[in-house]
Amino acid sequence: MQDILIVDDDAAVRQRLSRVTALVAPHARSATACSLAEARALLLQRRFDLALLDVGLPDGSGLDLLPWMQVYVPSVEAVVISSLGDDATVLQALRGGAVGYLLKNGSDIELQLSLASLQRGGAPIDPVIARRILALMAPAPAPQAPLATKIGAPPLQAATAELSEREMDVLQLVAQGLSNREIATSLSLSINTVECHAKNIYRKLAVRSRAAAVYSARTQGLLP
Template sequence: MEDILIVDDDPSVRQRLQRVAGQAAPQARCAMAGSLAEARERLAAGRFDLALLDVGLPDGSGLDLLPWMQAHVPAVDAVVVSSLGDDATVLQAIRGGAVGYLLKNGSDVELELSLASMQRGGAPIDPVIARRILKLMAAPAVGHSALATIAPAPAASTQAAELSARELEVLQLVAQGHSNREIAASLSLSINTVECHAKNIYRKLAVRSRAGAVYSARAQGLLP
Protein backbone atom coordinates (compact mmCIF):
# COMPACT_ATOMS: atom_id res chain seq x y z
CA MET A 1 0.00 0.00 0.00
CA GLU A 2 2.37 2.67 -1.27
CA ASP A 3 0.33 4.96 -3.52
CA ILE A 4 -3.10 6.06 -2.33
CA LEU A 5 -5.69 8.25 -4.04
CA ILE A 6 -8.06 10.03 -1.64
CA VAL A 7 -11.33 10.98 -3.35
CA ASP A 8 -13.39 13.45 -1.31
CA ASP A 9 -14.67 16.97 -1.98
CA ASP A 10 -14.01 18.18 1.57
CA PRO A 11 -10.42 19.44 2.00
CA SER A 12 -10.48 18.81 5.77
CA VAL A 13 -11.54 15.19 5.23
CA ARG A 14 -8.81 14.72 2.63
CA GLN A 15 -6.23 16.04 5.08
CA ARG A 16 -7.55 13.77 7.83
CA LEU A 17 -7.44 10.67 5.61
CA GLN A 18 -3.95 11.59 4.43
CA ARG A 19 -2.81 11.80 8.05
CA VAL A 20 -4.48 8.49 8.97
CA ALA A 21 -3.12 6.73 5.88
CA GLY A 22 0.35 8.00 6.73
CA GLN A 23 0.05 6.48 10.19
CA ALA A 24 -1.25 3.16 8.83
CA ALA A 25 1.40 2.97 6.10
CA PRO A 26 4.28 5.40 6.74
CA GLN A 27 5.73 4.70 3.30
CA ALA A 28 2.48 5.64 1.54
CA ARG A 29 2.27 8.54 -0.90
CA CYS A 30 -1.14 10.22 -1.13
CA ALA A 31 -2.73 12.08 -4.03
CA MET A 32 -6.05 13.93 -3.88
CA ALA A 33 -9.16 14.20 -6.04
CA GLY A 34 -12.30 16.21 -5.31
CA SER A 35 -14.65 14.78 -7.94
CA LEU A 36 -15.37 11.69 -10.03
CA ALA A 37 -13.89 13.31 -13.12
CA GLU A 38 -10.67 14.20 -11.33
CA ALA A 39 -10.47 10.74 -9.78
CA ARG A 40 -10.79 9.03 -13.18
CA GLU A 41 -8.11 11.31 -14.60
CA ARG A 42 -5.67 10.62 -11.77
CA LEU A 43 -6.34 6.88 -11.73
CA ALA A 44 -5.84 6.64 -15.48
CA ALA A 45 -2.58 8.60 -15.35
CA GLY A 46 -1.02 7.15 -12.19
CA ARG A 47 -0.11 3.85 -10.59
CA PHE A 48 -2.12 3.54 -7.37
CA ASP A 49 -2.52 0.65 -4.96
CA LEU A 50 -5.58 1.97 -3.14
CA ALA A 51 -8.38 4.49 -3.60
CA LEU A 52 -10.35 5.84 -0.62
CA LEU A 53 -13.73 6.90 -2.00
CA ASP A 54 -16.44 9.15 -0.60
CA VAL A 55 -19.99 8.42 -1.74
CA GLY A 56 -21.30 11.98 -2.11
CA LEU A 57 -19.24 13.87 -4.69
CA PRO A 58 -20.12 17.03 -6.66
CA ASP A 59 -20.54 15.18 -9.97
CA GLY A 60 -22.08 11.94 -8.73
CA SER A 61 -21.72 9.03 -6.34
CA GLY A 62 -18.35 7.54 -5.53
CA LEU A 63 -20.02 4.16 -6.03
CA ASP A 64 -20.27 5.00 -9.74
CA LEU A 65 -16.48 4.93 -9.87
CA LEU A 66 -16.30 1.27 -8.80
CA PRO A 67 -17.36 -0.35 -12.12
CA TRP A 68 -15.09 2.07 -13.99
CA MET A 69 -12.18 1.02 -11.80
CA GLN A 70 -12.92 -2.66 -12.37
CA ALA A 71 -12.82 -2.07 -16.12
CA HIS A 72 -9.82 0.29 -16.32
CA VAL A 73 -7.66 -0.16 -13.19
CA PRO A 74 -8.64 -3.55 -11.71
CA ALA A 75 -5.42 -3.80 -9.69
CA VAL A 76 -6.39 -0.78 -7.56
CA ASP A 77 -8.25 -1.69 -4.37
CA ALA A 78 -11.17 0.55 -3.43
CA VAL A 79 -12.33 1.30 0.11
CA VAL A 80 -15.41 3.47 0.63
CA VAL A 81 -15.04 6.03 3.43
CA SER A 82 -18.39 7.70 3.96
CA SER A 83 -20.79 9.17 6.48
CA LEU A 84 -23.49 7.00 4.88
CA GLY A 85 -23.85 3.56 6.41
CA ASP A 86 -27.27 2.31 5.32
CA ASP A 87 -27.56 -1.32 4.23
CA ALA A 88 -28.34 -0.59 0.58
CA THR A 89 -25.33 1.69 0.12
CA VAL A 90 -22.95 -0.71 1.88
CA LEU A 91 -24.08 -3.74 -0.09
CA GLN A 92 -23.99 -1.81 -3.35
CA ALA A 93 -20.40 -0.87 -2.62
CA ILE A 94 -19.40 -4.46 -1.83
CA ARG A 95 -21.14 -5.86 -4.90
CA GLY A 96 -19.52 -3.10 -6.96
CA GLY A 97 -16.06 -4.31 -6.01
CA ALA A 98 -15.11 -2.33 -2.89
CA VAL A 99 -12.83 -4.35 -0.62
CA GLY A 100 -13.86 -2.39 2.47
CA TYR A 101 -16.29 0.15 3.92
CA LEU A 102 -15.40 2.60 6.69
CA LEU A 103 -17.44 5.29 8.40
CA LYS A 104 -16.15 8.82 8.76
CA ASN A 105 -17.46 9.05 12.31
CA GLY A 106 -14.98 6.38 13.37
CA SER A 107 -11.99 7.58 15.36
CA ASP A 108 -8.62 8.14 13.71
CA VAL A 109 -7.26 5.13 15.57
CA GLU A 110 -10.08 2.90 14.28
CA LEU A 111 -9.53 4.08 10.71
CA GLU A 112 -5.78 3.61 11.04
CA LEU A 113 -6.10 0.04 12.34
CA SER A 114 -8.60 -0.82 9.60
CA LEU A 115 -6.33 0.48 6.83
CA ALA A 116 -3.27 -1.16 8.37
CA SER A 117 -5.07 -4.53 8.23
CA MET A 118 -4.96 -4.36 4.42
CA GLN A 119 -1.22 -4.96 4.50
CA ARG A 120 -2.01 -8.38 6.02
CA GLY A 121 -4.63 -9.14 3.39
CA GLY A 122 -7.58 -8.00 5.51
CA ALA A 123 -10.78 -6.27 4.46
CA PRO A 124 -11.23 -2.95 6.31
CA ILE A 125 -14.88 -2.84 7.37
CA ASP A 126 -16.20 -0.68 10.20
CA PRO A 127 -17.26 -2.95 13.10
CA VAL A 128 -20.80 -1.53 13.07
CA ILE A 129 -21.09 -2.25 9.34
CA ALA A 130 -19.61 -5.74 9.73
CA ARG A 131 -22.12 -6.64 12.43
CA ARG A 132 -25.03 -5.57 10.22
CA ILE A 133 -23.66 -7.43 7.19
CA LEU A 134 -23.44 -10.62 9.23
CA LYS A 135 -27.05 -10.17 10.31
CA LEU A 136 -28.11 -9.62 6.70
CA MET A 137 -26.30 -12.76 5.61
CA ALA A 138 -27.97 -14.78 8.35
CA ALA A 139 -31.46 -13.45 7.53
CA PRO A 140 -33.60 -14.85 4.68
CA ALA A 141 -33.22 -12.72 1.55
CA VAL A 142 -36.98 -12.56 1.02
CA GLY A 143 -38.59 -9.78 3.00
CA HIS A 144 -35.45 -7.70 3.57
CA SER A 145 -35.73 -4.56 1.51
CA ALA A 146 -32.00 -3.85 1.31
CA LEU A 147 -31.17 -7.33 0.08
CA ALA A 148 -34.12 -7.33 -2.28
CA THR A 149 -32.95 -4.04 -3.77
CA ILE A 150 -29.46 -5.32 -4.48
CA ALA A 151 -30.16 -8.99 -5.12
CA PRO A 152 -29.26 -10.37 -8.56
CA ALA A 153 -31.86 -9.96 -11.26
CA PRO A 154 -34.42 -12.80 -11.47
CA ALA A 155 -33.17 -13.61 -14.96
CA ALA A 156 -29.82 -14.71 -13.59
CA SER A 157 -29.28 -18.40 -12.91
CA THR A 158 -30.39 -19.49 -9.45
CA GLN A 159 -28.18 -22.59 -9.53
CA ALA A 160 -25.36 -22.51 -7.03
CA ALA A 161 -21.92 -21.93 -8.48
CA GLU A 162 -19.88 -25.11 -8.91
CA LEU A 163 -16.69 -24.72 -6.91
CA SER A 164 -14.05 -27.41 -6.65
CA ALA A 165 -13.25 -28.95 -3.29
CA ARG A 166 -10.02 -26.94 -3.12
CA GLU A 167 -11.81 -23.71 -4.04
CA LEU A 168 -14.30 -24.34 -1.25
CA GLU A 169 -11.42 -24.84 1.18
CA VAL A 170 -9.89 -21.53 0.10
CA LEU A 171 -13.25 -19.78 0.31
CA GLN A 172 -13.89 -21.09 3.83
CA LEU A 173 -10.56 -19.67 4.98
CA VAL A 174 -11.32 -16.37 3.23
CA ALA A 175 -14.61 -16.23 5.14
CA GLN A 176 -12.67 -16.70 8.38
CA GLY A 177 -10.62 -13.60 7.58
CA HIS A 178 -7.33 -15.23 6.64
CA SER A 179 -4.99 -13.53 4.17
CA ASN A 180 -3.84 -15.27 0.98
CA ARG A 181 -0.44 -15.86 2.56
CA GLU A 182 -2.02 -17.48 5.63
CA ILE A 183 -4.25 -19.62 3.39
CA ALA A 184 -1.22 -20.75 1.39
CA ALA A 185 0.58 -21.81 4.57
CA SER A 186 -2.50 -23.57 5.96
CA LEU A 187 -3.13 -25.60 2.79
CA SER A 188 0.56 -26.10 1.89
CA LEU A 189 0.13 -24.23 -1.38
CA SER A 190 2.10 -21.47 -3.06
CA ILE A 191 0.77 -17.93 -2.82
CA ASN A 192 0.37 -17.92 -6.61
CA THR A 193 -1.81 -21.02 -6.47
CA VAL A 194 -4.02 -19.47 -3.81
CA GLU A 195 -4.38 -16.30 -5.87
CA CYS A 196 -5.32 -18.42 -8.89
CA HIS A 197 -7.99 -20.21 -6.85
CA ALA A 198 -9.27 -16.83 -5.61
CA LYS A 199 -9.61 -15.53 -9.17
CA ASN A 200 -11.53 -18.64 -10.18
CA ILE A 201 -13.82 -18.22 -7.17
CA TYR A 202 -14.50 -14.57 -8.07
CA ARG A 203 -15.25 -15.56 -11.67
CA LYS A 204 -17.60 -18.39 -10.76
CA LEU A 205 -19.45 -16.29 -8.17
CA ALA A 206 -19.49 -13.22 -10.48
CA VAL A 207 -17.97 -10.96 -7.80
CA ARG A 208 -14.90 -8.72 -7.56
CA SER A 209 -13.88 -8.80 -3.91
CA ARG A 210 -13.34 -11.10 -0.93
CA ALA A 211 -16.35 -9.66 0.90
CA GLY A 212 -18.50 -10.07 -2.21
CA ALA A 213 -17.38 -13.69 -2.58
CA VAL A 214 -18.32 -14.53 1.01
CA TYR A 215 -21.67 -12.76 0.69
CA SER A 216 -22.51 -14.53 -2.59
CA ALA A 217 -21.38 -17.93 -1.34
CA ARG A 218 -23.50 -17.68 1.79
CA ALA A 219 -26.49 -16.52 -0.25
CA GLN A 220 -26.08 -19.66 -2.40
CA GLY A 221 -25.66 -21.97 0.58
CA LEU A 222 -22.00 -22.74 -0.18
CA LEU A 223 -20.94 -21.42 3.23
CA PRO A 224 -22.72 -21.69 6.60
Protein backbone atom coordinates (compact mmCIF):
# COMPACT_ATOMS: atom_id res chain seq x y z
CA MET A 1 0.00 0.00 0.00
CA GLN A 2 1.45 3.35 -1.05
CA ASP A 3 -1.44 5.84 -0.79
CA ILE A 4 -4.34 5.57 1.64
CA LEU A 5 -7.49 7.69 1.86
CA ILE A 6 -9.30 7.84 5.21
CA VAL A 7 -12.93 8.96 4.99
CA ASP A 8 -14.59 9.77 8.32
CA ASP A 9 -16.33 12.84 9.73
CA ASP A 10 -14.82 12.38 13.21
CA ALA A 11 -11.41 14.05 13.55
CA ALA A 12 -10.38 11.72 16.39
CA VAL A 13 -11.18 8.65 14.26
CA ARG A 14 -9.22 10.08 11.33
CA GLN A 15 -6.21 10.59 13.60
CA ARG A 16 -6.56 7.08 15.01
CA LEU A 17 -6.74 5.45 11.57
CA SER A 18 -3.81 7.56 10.35
CA ARG A 19 -1.79 6.24 13.29
CA VAL A 20 -2.82 2.62 12.63
CA THR A 21 -2.15 2.75 8.89
CA ALA A 22 1.27 4.28 9.55
CA LEU A 23 2.12 1.13 11.50
CA VAL A 24 0.76 -1.13 8.74
CA ALA A 25 2.47 0.71 5.88
CA PRO A 26 5.20 3.01 7.24
CA HIS A 27 6.11 4.38 3.82
CA ALA A 28 2.56 5.00 2.64
CA ARG A 29 1.17 8.49 2.22
CA SER A 30 -2.27 9.14 3.68
CA ALA A 31 -4.96 11.74 3.08
CA THR A 32 -8.22 12.34 4.90
CA ALA A 33 -11.72 13.40 3.92
CA CYS A 34 -14.74 14.17 6.10
CA SER A 35 -17.50 13.89 3.48
CA LEU A 36 -18.48 12.05 0.31
CA ALA A 37 -17.89 15.15 -1.80
CA GLU A 38 -14.38 15.64 -0.43
CA ALA A 39 -13.60 11.93 -0.86
CA ARG A 40 -14.72 11.93 -4.51
CA ALA A 41 -12.61 15.01 -5.24
CA LEU A 42 -9.50 13.47 -3.70
CA LEU A 43 -10.01 10.12 -5.44
CA LEU A 44 -10.12 11.92 -8.80
CA GLN A 45 -7.12 14.13 -8.00
CA ARG A 46 -4.71 11.53 -6.62
CA ARG A 47 -3.97 7.87 -7.07
CA PHE A 48 -4.84 5.79 -4.01
CA ASP A 49 -4.37 2.10 -3.33
CA LEU A 50 -6.79 1.85 -0.41
CA ALA A 51 -9.77 3.78 0.95
CA LEU A 52 -11.03 3.33 4.52
CA LEU A 53 -14.69 4.36 4.60
CA ASP A 54 -17.07 5.25 7.38
CA VAL A 55 -20.79 4.63 6.80
CA GLY A 56 -22.34 7.70 8.39
CA LEU A 57 -21.10 10.88 6.69
CA PRO A 58 -22.61 14.40 6.67
CA ASP A 59 -23.68 14.24 3.02
CA GLY A 60 -24.73 10.58 2.81
CA SER A 61 -23.65 7.01 3.45
CA GLY A 62 -20.10 5.91 2.81
CA LEU A 63 -21.64 2.86 1.16
CA ASP A 64 -22.84 5.15 -1.64
CA LEU A 65 -19.21 5.77 -2.50
CA LEU A 66 -18.55 2.10 -3.29
CA PRO A 67 -20.44 1.83 -6.62
CA TRP A 68 -19.05 5.22 -7.63
CA MET A 69 -15.52 3.94 -6.99
CA GLN A 70 -16.20 0.83 -9.09
CA VAL A 71 -16.90 3.11 -12.05
CA TYR A 72 -14.33 5.90 -11.63
CA VAL A 73 -11.46 4.38 -9.61
CA PRO A 74 -11.88 0.58 -9.81
CA SER A 75 -8.25 -0.08 -8.87
CA VAL A 76 -8.74 1.39 -5.37
CA GLU A 77 -9.61 -1.21 -2.75
CA ALA A 78 -12.12 -0.19 -0.09
CA VAL A 79 -12.52 -1.35 3.49
CA VAL A 80 -15.47 -0.13 5.54
CA ILE A 81 -14.63 0.78 9.14
CA SER A 82 -17.79 1.63 11.01
CA SER A 83 -19.59 1.41 14.33
CA LEU A 84 -22.50 -0.18 12.42
CA GLY A 85 -22.31 -3.93 12.00
CA ASP A 86 -25.82 -5.12 11.20
CA ASP A 87 -26.20 -7.81 8.56
CA ALA A 88 -27.91 -5.55 5.99
CA THR A 89 -25.17 -2.91 6.16
CA VAL A 90 -22.38 -5.48 5.97
CA LEU A 91 -23.92 -7.27 2.99
CA GLN A 92 -24.54 -3.99 1.18
CA ALA A 93 -20.89 -3.07 1.65
CA LEU A 94 -19.54 -6.40 0.42
CA ARG A 95 -21.91 -6.50 -2.54
CA GLY A 96 -20.99 -2.91 -3.35
CA GLY A 97 -17.33 -3.82 -3.75
CA ALA A 98 -15.74 -3.49 -0.30
CA VAL A 99 -12.95 -6.01 0.27
CA GLY A 100 -13.41 -5.93 4.02
CA TYR A 101 -15.53 -4.71 6.92
CA LEU A 102 -14.16 -3.78 10.33
CA LEU A 103 -15.75 -2.35 13.47
CA LYS A 104 -14.45 0.78 15.18
CA ASN A 105 -14.74 -0.78 18.61
CA GLY A 106 -11.87 -3.12 17.81
CA SER A 107 -8.52 -2.30 19.39
CA ASP A 108 -5.76 -0.57 17.45
CA ILE A 109 -3.76 -3.79 17.28
CA GLU A 110 -6.79 -5.68 15.92
CA LEU A 111 -7.28 -3.06 13.22
CA GLN A 112 -3.57 -3.12 12.44
CA LEU A 113 -3.48 -6.91 12.01
CA SER A 114 -6.66 -6.92 9.94
CA LEU A 115 -5.43 -4.21 7.57
CA ALA A 116 -2.02 -5.89 7.29
CA SER A 117 -3.77 -8.97 5.89
CA LEU A 118 -4.60 -6.93 2.78
CA GLN A 119 -0.95 -7.04 1.80
CA ARG A 120 -1.20 -10.85 1.68
CA GLY A 121 -4.34 -10.76 -0.47
CA GLY A 122 -6.68 -11.25 2.49
CA ALA A 123 -10.15 -9.86 3.11
CA PRO A 124 -10.26 -8.24 6.58
CA ILE A 125 -13.56 -9.02 8.29
CA ASP A 126 -14.16 -8.22 11.96
CA PRO A 127 -14.33 -11.52 13.93
CA VAL A 128 -17.76 -10.66 15.32
CA ILE A 129 -19.13 -10.14 11.81
CA ALA A 130 -17.35 -13.22 10.46
CA ARG A 131 -18.96 -15.34 13.17
CA ARG A 132 -22.42 -14.08 12.19
CA ILE A 133 -21.73 -14.71 8.52
CA LEU A 134 -20.67 -18.27 9.33
CA ALA A 135 -23.90 -18.74 11.30
CA LEU A 136 -25.89 -17.49 8.31
CA MET A 137 -24.11 -20.01 6.13
CA ALA A 138 -24.92 -22.98 8.36
CA PRO A 139 -26.41 -25.66 6.09
CA ALA A 140 -30.15 -26.06 6.21
CA PRO A 141 -31.63 -29.56 6.56
CA ALA A 142 -31.54 -31.34 3.24
CA PRO A 143 -34.95 -31.43 1.56
CA GLN A 144 -36.50 -34.79 0.93
CA ALA A 145 -35.61 -36.07 -2.52
CA PRO A 146 -38.40 -35.93 -5.12
CA LEU A 147 -40.09 -39.22 -5.93
CA ALA A 148 -38.65 -39.20 -9.44
CA THR A 149 -35.13 -39.07 -8.02
CA LYS A 150 -35.86 -41.92 -5.64
CA ILE A 151 -36.91 -44.22 -8.44
CA GLY A 152 -33.79 -43.62 -10.53
CA ALA A 153 -34.38 -40.42 -12.51
CA PRO A 154 -31.18 -38.49 -13.44
CA PRO A 155 -29.96 -36.33 -10.56
CA LEU A 156 -30.34 -32.57 -10.72
CA GLN A 157 -27.41 -30.69 -12.23
CA ALA A 158 -24.78 -29.83 -9.63
CA ALA A 159 -24.78 -26.30 -8.28
CA THR A 160 -21.14 -25.91 -9.29
CA ALA A 161 -21.97 -26.37 -12.98
CA GLU A 162 -22.07 -22.59 -13.47
CA LEU A 163 -18.36 -22.28 -12.68
CA SER A 164 -15.76 -24.17 -14.66
CA GLU A 165 -13.43 -26.62 -12.94
CA ARG A 166 -10.52 -24.17 -13.16
CA GLU A 167 -12.69 -21.32 -11.85
CA MET A 168 -13.59 -23.50 -8.88
CA ASP A 169 -9.87 -24.15 -8.28
CA VAL A 170 -9.23 -20.41 -8.23
CA LEU A 171 -12.24 -19.71 -6.02
CA GLN A 172 -11.16 -22.29 -3.45
CA LEU A 173 -7.72 -20.67 -3.18
CA VAL A 174 -9.30 -17.22 -2.94
CA ALA A 175 -11.33 -18.54 0.00
CA GLN A 176 -8.06 -19.63 1.64
CA GLY A 177 -6.82 -16.04 1.48
CA LEU A 178 -4.21 -16.48 -1.27
CA SER A 179 -3.36 -13.50 -3.47
CA ASN A 180 -3.70 -13.72 -7.25
CA ARG A 181 0.06 -14.13 -7.56
CA GLU A 182 0.10 -16.95 -5.01
CA ILE A 183 -2.81 -18.62 -6.82
CA ALA A 184 -0.92 -18.35 -10.11
CA THR A 185 2.10 -20.08 -8.56
CA SER A 186 -0.03 -22.77 -6.92
CA LEU A 187 -1.89 -23.62 -10.14
CA SER A 188 1.07 -23.06 -12.50
CA LEU A 189 -0.82 -20.32 -14.34
CA SER A 190 0.09 -16.81 -15.40
CA ILE A 191 -1.11 -13.93 -13.25
CA ASN A 192 -3.15 -12.66 -16.21
CA THR A 193 -4.94 -16.01 -16.51
CA VAL A 194 -5.78 -16.00 -12.81
CA GLU A 195 -7.12 -12.44 -13.04
CA CYS A 196 -9.25 -13.48 -16.02
CA HIS A 197 -10.69 -16.41 -14.04
CA ALA A 198 -11.34 -14.08 -11.09
CA LYS A 199 -13.26 -11.64 -13.30
CA ASN A 200 -15.36 -14.51 -14.67
CA ILE A 201 -16.10 -15.68 -11.11
CA TYR A 202 -17.17 -12.18 -10.07
CA ARG A 203 -19.41 -11.90 -13.14
CA LYS A 204 -21.07 -15.29 -12.64
CA LEU A 205 -21.64 -14.70 -8.93
CA ALA A 206 -22.73 -11.08 -9.52
CA VAL A 207 -20.23 -9.66 -7.02
CA ARG A 208 -17.42 -7.11 -7.11
CA SER A 209 -14.91 -8.24 -4.50
CA ARG A 210 -13.06 -11.30 -3.21
CA ALA A 211 -14.89 -11.25 0.12
CA ALA A 212 -18.28 -11.00 -1.58
CA ALA A 213 -17.37 -13.83 -3.98
CA VAL A 214 -16.45 -16.17 -1.12
CA TYR A 215 -19.57 -15.23 0.85
CA SER A 216 -21.85 -15.69 -2.18
CA ALA A 217 -20.24 -19.03 -3.09
CA ARG A 218 -20.66 -20.36 0.44
CA THR A 219 -24.29 -19.27 0.68
CA GLN A 220 -24.94 -21.10 -2.61
CA GLY A 221 -23.17 -24.24 -1.44
CA LEU A 222 -20.28 -23.89 -3.88
CA LEU A 223 -17.75 -23.80 -1.03
CA PRO A 224 -17.79 -25.58 2.33
